[in-house]
Amino acid sequence: MTVQETITDCWNRIGVRGDHSCELLQQHIHCRNCGVYAHAAQLNLQRAVGDDYQRSWAEHFSQPAGGDVLHDSSGMVFRIGDEWLALPTSMFVLVAPQALPHRLPHRNARGLAGVVNVGGKLYPCIALADLLGIAAVQTTPRTGRHTFARLLLVQWEQQSYALPVSDLHGIVRYASATVQAPAATINKGLQRFLTGVISHDGMMIGCLDAGLLGHQFARSLR
Template sequence: MSTTIIEACWNQIGVNGDQSCDKLEQHVHCRNCEVYAAAAQRNLQRVVGDDYKKDWAAHFRQAASNSQQQDNSCLVFRIGREWLSLPTRMFVAVAPIAKPHRLPHRASRGLGGIVNVGGTLYPCMSLANLLGIDENEGEAATNRHTFARLLLTRWEDQSYALPVADLHGILRYATSSVQAPAATINKGLSRFLSGVISHDDMRIGVLDEALIGYQLARTLR
């Protein structure tokens, strides 16, 4: 076991204690103090005991159970109040949101126009229109700042730009954990879902890759 003893003054007289430390007036928070920084450095340099190494070695030698085998990954994003996902293999890049330029004599439902991203033109497709989602329903509760994005995707030989209200990021999950969609989901969206996955406090609709790809291609024709 390590013999390094860390005097955690921040828990006694610092921000987590009675706040009587005279250094708080200068540093405001313990994390800005040289004493806290020095303690962190000593903690990282402490000697690791043999028992600790053996315990973790035994942990990583264990075979993963079926519930731990995360054999799939997707990119999670939000449209309106709906958290949705598509397989990561469909995505090429993420770009800042851009206003599409409308195409003359093209009024296809779901085609918003074209956008210029890095000098390349992409057809801008509205998943909200294709899936029957109201974009003005308000933000889902995320307790963090949200930023609209353009998701650059590729299906077969065609690229698309998909505007989304928020981007959660890449999520790995077990295929066996996918559940059936709830009966209360609107019919316009439910027919494009292959299931639902739960992550933290989110219920994420798993969009059917083939159906979405076909619908995007059909809308562009």
């Protein structure tokens, strides 16, 4: 007699999947709490394994390793105007609500918007739109999702900076081998700060050069 013939699948007839006429339902509430159901599960796990089943899995595990690309990099993806951009996740310290920067007198370095209060501390605020030479205002309205303007607190060489962004997508993992060269149509101001472009969920995301951008951050404070 096979294991399948000894299993009593009463849950399909008089249990929760049947007509609920089982006398034990009042005690157990659900068939999964009943000893009959548990016993059936044990019998199912102890069933004999057929030759076809073993052969199928043997063939599966004997195949060469798949060609899946290793996702060895990750970046925090955000939007400035119409441009989706990313910086390495290792730079990020905190995501904070949007706040207006206070301008600093006699300081007009490119990209330096002033200082901003984050958690009771003042941080230099860098306007990436000015630094990268891109429009800060979105020209193509987005539909189907909410946008969340944020302040991204990043750190470069022990100095923290606040970056206002128009929208925050979140962390994206990607394979460095899949990074493409920036399109020739990208404006030169932005292009010089890019190490490449990745595609994710229909977005073309520019990967910013952390070293070059960090140098510009520090330069704005001199």
